[in-house]
Amino acid sequence: MEPTLTVHDLTRRFGRRTALEGVSLAFGRGVTGLLGPNGAGKTTLIRVLATTLAPDAGRVAAFGLDPADREQRLAIRRRLGYLPQSPGAYPHFTAFELVEYVAILKEIDDRRARHDEVRRVLAEVDLGDRAHTKVRRLSGGMRQRLALAQALLGDPDLLILDEPTVGLDPEQRMRFRALLSRLGASRTVLLSTHQTEDVTTLCERVVVMRTGGVVFEGTPGELAAQAAGQVWLTTTPPEGTFWRTPDGRYRTLGHRPPAAVPGEPGVEDGYLLLLGGEQVAA
Amino acid sequence: MNEWHVPDDLRAAYLGGGLPDATAMSVEAHVESCSACQAAFPADGAWLETSWAAIADVVDRPRPRPLTRFLTALGVPGHVAVLLSATPGLARSWLLGVAGALAFAVFAAHTADRSMIVFLAVAPVLPLLGIAAAGARADSLYEVIAAAPIPRTRVVLLRALAVLVTALLVTALAARALPDYTAAWLLPALALSGAVLALGTRIAPHHASALLTCGWLAVVLAGREAVFAAPAQTVYAVVLVPFIYLGARRWNRL
Numbered sequence: 001m002e003p004t005l006t007v008h009d010l011t012r013r014f015g016r017r018t019a020l021e022g023v024s025l026a027f028g029r030g031v032t033g034l035l036g037p038n039g040a041g042k043t044t045l046i047r048v049l050a051t052t053l054a055p056d057a058g059r060v061a062a063f064g065l066d067p068a069d070r071e072q073r074l075a076i077r078r079r080l081g082y083l084p085q086s087p088g089a090y091p092h093f094t095a096f097e098l099v100e101y102v103a104i105l106k107e108i109d110d111r112r113a114r115h116d117e118v119r120r121v122l123a124e125v126d127l128g129d130r131a132h133t134k135v136r137r138l139s140g141g142m143r144q145r146l147a148l149a150q151a152l153l154g155d156p157d158l159l160i161l162d163e164p165t166v167g168l169d170p171e172q173r174m175r176f177r178a179l180l181s182r183l184g185a186s187r188t189v190l191l192s193t194h195q196t197e198d199v200t201t202l203c204e205r206v207v208v209m210r211t212g213g214v215v216f217e218g219t220p221g222e223l224a225a226q227a228a229g230q231v232w233l234t235t236t237p238p239e240g241t242f243w244r245t246p247d248g249r250y251r252t253l254g255h256r257p258p259a260a261v262p263g264e265p266g267v268e269d270g271y272l273l274l275l276g277g278e279q280v281a282a
Numbered sequence: 283m284n285e286w287h288v289p290d291d292l293r294a295a296y297l298g299g300g301l302p303d304a305t306a307m308s309v310e311a312h313v314e315s316c317s318a319c320q321a322a323f324p325a326d327g328a329w330l331e332t333s334w335a336a337i338a339d340v341v342d343r344p345r346p347r348p349l350t351r352f353l354t355a356l357g358v359p360g361h362v363a364v365l366l367s368a369t370p371g372l373a374r375s376w377l378l379g380v381a382g383a384l385a386f387a388v389f390a391a392h393t394a395d396r397s398m399i400v401f402l403a404v405a406p407v408l409p410l411l412g413i414a415a416a417g418a419r420a421d422s423l424y425e426v427i428a429a430a431p432i433p434r435t436r437v438v439l440l441r442a443l444a445v446l447v448t449a450l451l452v453t454a455l456a457a458r459a460l461p462d463y464t465a466a467w468l469l470p471a472l473a474l475s476g477a478v479l480a481l482g483t484r485i486a487p488h489h490a491s492a493l494l495t496c497g498w499l500a501v502v503l504a505g506r507e508a509v510f511a512a513p514a515q516t517v518y519a520v521v522l523v524p525f526i527y528l529g530a531r532r533w534n535r536l
Contacts, residue, residue, distance in 0.1 A: 047425075050429045051428075051429060052425055052428040052429050074431050074433065075431075077429055077430060077431035078431040080429060082425075082426070082429040084425035084426060084429075086425070087423075087425070087426060088421075088422030088423045088424065088425070088426065089422060089423070090368055090422065090423070093368070094344055096343075096344050097344060097347070097364075100364060101364060101365070101368050101423075102423075102426060102430070104361045104364055104365050104432070105365075105426070105427055105430035105431075105432045105437070106430055106431060106432070107431055107432055109359075109361045111360055111361070112335075112336070112339055114361070115339050115342075115343050116335070116339070119342070131342075131344075132344055150426065
């Protein structure tokens with residue numbers, strides 16, 4: 001199947017700092033997770049893909065269109081839903097007014113159609129009963145859901161979400177995952193996250209970034225397999241970094257400590273090992 | 283048991299809309315509880331659904347903000363009015379700042395030997411900060427707006443226009459309170475507004491605004507009344523068009 005979104009040899013610098021270096025990726029239908037520590041270049045990549053930041057070098061194509069061309073960029077934006085890392089809000093607006101405002105920015109000019117669409121997306125994120133509450137009176141989790149609602153306006157073919165699960169409680173996160181997995185069945189969803197749990201439960205594909213480059217691309221299972229033979233369980237605290245498991249044993253990654261038994265590798269283990277020792281120690 | 287049903291002639295009169303309100307309500311009350319009469323009345327499911335949705339929209343939609351209502355009353359299309367009502371430059375703090383600066387300038391004109399130089403110097407720079415905010419990253423929805431398909435030029439120019447019109451109206455009102463009425467501030471205000479739009483894509487809009495404000499005040503300090511004389515006014519009128527064109531073109535590329 002033709003990928004929805006491709007980037008080739010992408011480079012972006014901010015002054016002397018290189019945020020992206022030679023990144024090449026392709027995204028098709030389904031949910032892809034973008035994992036990486038702070039400063040890995042996730043948000044820069046997300047902003048380039050969402051057409052809000054131009055790369056210094058390299059090519060980007062979405063639906064076969066080139067965002068460097070103004071008309072094609074607008075055509076991409078008509079099919080895009082975007083949740084930025086800091087989505088912002090006008091606190092004196094109600095939830096309805098804020099989403100309606102974004103609906104106007106998305107060119108839904110007919111009032112009835114716009115109102116229906118606003119109600120639909122507010123219901124999608126379970127905020128239908130808060131439509132007329134001022135944004136400043138909403139909790140952090142509700143504001144995050146409100147930001148997600150604006151991204152869903154117009155039923156976009158491409159959803160780009162930068163850390164969408166921040167601020168959500170476990171129940172909201174579960175609902176959010178259900179919503180995204182439903183949406184991912186028929187469109188391309190790209191989300192950046194710090195939560196390996198999001199990747200495990202939601203993503204068909206995962207990309208791990210570090211210092212502006214891609215260090216892994218594959219399925220969550222393949223990421224977990226990166227840690228095969230490197231996850232250990234001990235009954236006494238081993239040297240180096242470890243954490244206590246619910247059954248009272250100690251879990252560590254890397255070299256086998258004395259008297260250790262192998263543990264089942266998970267996505268988080270593979271991710272931490274990919275990032276290297278300093279991340280495991282952090 | 284109720285054996286009475288709406289007769290054909292009464293039903294026809296009801297459907298034709300020719301019944302008095304009280305009779306129509308009696309018919310409706312009966313039909314609500316009589317399945318035989320319900321079946322006799324024609325029903326269009328799609329029409330009903332659309333009608334209910336329209337009623338629900340009227341009941342459920344939020345009351346427009348005062349500014350939105352005001353703009354709509356002036357004939358501005360609804361979606362443009364909503365867009366303008368969120369203009370960051372039209373914040374209360376900016377309006378208070380504009381009013382305060384104008385009050386000071388009018389007061390100075392009355393106390394300083396009827397000299398209007400303070401008013402003329404201050405009035406043209408009042409819209410700048412508001413216009414700078416029209417496309418600024420300081421807008422908390424900047425990133426969302428940046429990814430929206432609506433052309434950025436349209437948003438920035440609409441907002442800039444809203445700020446400019448507001449500032450000009452307030453300034454024109456304040457000018458009525460001057461010892462001698464003058465409109466010599468108008469063309470400099472328009473030229474500086476165009477300049478901040480053109481410069482605001484090259485450097486941060488608030489920097490552009492600060493730079494132009496300082497530059498303008500320096501020019502007024504050096505040139506005094508000559509800055510508002512006819513030759514200078516011609517210059518402002520001439521530079522206005524290319525400034526706006528340049529500004530619009532640059533915002534268009536973003």
